[in-house]
Amino acid sequence: KAGVTQTPRYLIKTRGQQVTLSCSPISGHRSVSWYQQTPGQGLQFLFEYFSETQRNKGNFPGRFSGRQFSNSRSEMNVSTLELGDSALYLCASLGDPITEAFFGQGTRLTVV
């Protein structure tokens, strides 16, 4: 069974630009969650999608958005990038009912 795939692995963007990250969950998993990981704040929950619907949202500004497609692949978008958005963005794939969350390798975003 293929694992969780995130693309790209690394990104360098300039302040003010926007970025789209992609996550393909484990086959058969319908839930995808996104997290921002920084050294000071740990793993912070961004949002969760289940069957193309946003089920939960964390405390992030509206510049952070996401969506999920019918094949369960998910994208997250960050607009008007700020230096503080530099982080490792992880997505997690969950089965249903509640099971282990499997993480992807992450996308390392650097905003300069």
Place this chain on the structure above:
Amino acid sequence: GENVEQHPSTLSVQEGDSAVIKCTYSDSASNYFPWYKQELGKRPQLIIDIRSNVGEKKDQRIAVTLNKTAKHFSLHITETQPEDSAVYFCAAKGGADGLTFGKGTHLIIQP
């Protein structure tokens, strides 16, 4: 929403000793409590989890205890080894909410 507090932020123990990491949560509806280990440069990986209908779970050198009344759960690692050095995250999940993580504990195993 859920709030998870994790302590300590850094824990240094001698090889062979035990390590204990503690977490508290705020939402009494939370019913799933996993623990993740993240080695440097790698993704978090589940090491053990517990559900609210169980008070304790053990897997070789690792055990997790849950006190639903007090809303806290703990990770216990016995006979620590150098490969246990990593950052450990606790998390809580309830109902349809996403996983809420603690801020992590950097465990250092001293030789």
